[in-house]
Amino acid sequence: MRKPEILAPAGSLEKLKVAIDFGADAVYLGGSRLNLRAFADNFTNEQIKEGVEYAHERGRKVYVTMNVFPHNADLEGLEKYLTELQSLNVDALIVSDPSIIVTAKEIIPDMELHLSTQANNVNWKSAKFWHSMGVKRIVLARELTLNEIKKIRAELPEDCDLEAFVHGSMCMAYSGRCLLSNYMTGRDSNRGACSQACRYKYNLVEEKRPGEYFPIVEDEHGTYIMNSKDLCMIKHIPEVVESGIYSLKIEGRMKSAYYVAAVVKSYRHALDKYWEDPEHYEFNEDWMNNLLKVSHRDYSTGFYFGENNRQIYDTSSYIRDYDIVGVVREFDNETMTATVEQRNRVFENDYVEVLRPEGNSFGFKMMDMHDHNDNKIDVANRAQMIFKIKSDVVLKSNDMLIKARKENN
Known part of the structure; x- marks a missing residue:
């Protein structure tokens, strides 16, 4: 049994690097065509090339989504695009439509193909069919229970991998x-x-x-019609792994770099701890705390345990208790001075927490704030401005600084 993979969303080149730095084994991204996030900061071929190089240098993988349901016009130039992706050394394509699968097998036959959740695979015979068509991995529909997944795994050849979502937004429609x-x-x-x-x-x-x-209201008999809770399986890593899922997928190509960092970190630590010693595995509440701080809707376990009315709820509003306020770019150990790139408004003497790939979060008060010209300031309020602060704790390059929203103080 192989150690499962943590698969993270990469909505931009920055988020790709954050996902890798915080422990993702692989990332998935959208290129210039045929992916289901038309309004994301999708990758150019040059950015894909840089992202692939960054990932491969660290032993990680990059998958490119091509999971739309294409109309005739969408197929124009498909062969050229497939050839370009192969030349960029991506590790796999995530596909949903037979037209793209057949074309990929003709044009780039050695490319690994993953069947998107959009294909709604919910049984082992369908999975076997797609595997016989050259698909290496099945991204299972979200509407399956863990017991159903165990059955699918038992019926498939060993070289057919299963992937499933473990965290993120859910859709009111069948697998999207x-x-x-x-x-x-x-x-x-x-x-x-x-x-x-x-x-x-x-x-x-x-x-x-x-x-x-x-x-439209809900009572003990009724239900809200469309809004979905977010999926969160952090407390059920043993059950997920034991079901036979190989790739643990995190949703969120439209989410922030902070979201990617915090979610990847929690699942990375939980999976590593379980894999290290399954018999003595204990859940760490710090992992859940990280997930409660990022922007999210109320969490549920989706369909995995066969429970009723776990997908739907009464509001579409996000719970957003913390914001990222800066990223450390440099730190001088002698002067205990950090150079920070601003992400949200932050004031001198604000208390911030530090999020980094290893270890638990910790906090400090931001002191003695100066701009990049060394002028004294009391607030960093311009997008991505560079400023300096004093710290009484040692910081590292790429540390994320997060701050509780005022209403939570």
């Missing part, structure tokens, strides 16, 4: 196959342009009472 956005806004979620119409706030209007809006 939604028409709501297209119908309401003309933006096709199945071609990467989802408007997240399921997150809108809705009211009922009775036809003979125009202008009278009745809120």
Whole structure:
């Protein structure tokens, strides 16, 4: 049995590097075409090349998503794009449509293919079929229980890997196959342009009472119709690993670098601790605390344990208790001075916490703040401005500085 992989989202080159630095074994990203995040900061070929080099130098992998449902026009230039991706040395393509699979097998037959969750694979016979078509890995539908996954794993050849989401946003539609956005806004979620119409706030209007809006509410018998809780399996790493899932996938290509760092760190530490000694594994609440600080909706375990009404809830609002305020670029051990790149407004004497790949978070008060010209300042309020602070603790390059929002102080 191989040690499972932690697979992280890379919505930009910066986030790719953060994911790798914080412990991801592999990242997935969108290139210039045919991926389901049309509004993400998708990668150019030059950025993919740099990202692949960064990952490969550290023994990690890069997968490129090509998981739209393509219309005829989307297939134009497909062969050229596939050839370009192979020349960039990406490790695998995440695909969902037979047209792309067949073309990839013709044009770049040695490229590893992973079947996207968009293909809605929920049984072992379908998985076997896709494997027979040259697919190396099945990204399972989110709607499966762990017991179903065990059955699928038992029926598949050993060289067919299983991947499943363990953390992040859930979709109100079956594994993402939604028409709501297209119908309401003309933006096709199945071609990467989802408007997240399921997150809108809705009211009922009775036809003979125009202008009278009745809120949709939940009672002990009812349910909210579309908003999904976020998935979080951090407390169930043993069950996930024992089900036969090889790749533990984190959702969030549209999320922040802070989100990527904190979530990857928690799952990395939890998986390592379990793998080190399964018989004496104990859950560490620090892992959950990291996940509660990043922007998220209420958490649930999705469909994994067969529980009812765990996907849906009453608000689309995010819980966002902490913000990243800066990233340490340099630290002078002699003067205990840190050079910081600003990410959100932060004041002198604010208390911040330090997030880094190893160890628990710790905090300090930001003292003696100066701008890059050494002028005294009391606030860093310009986007990505460089400033300096004194610290009474030793910091490292790429440490993330996070701060609780005022309403939580």
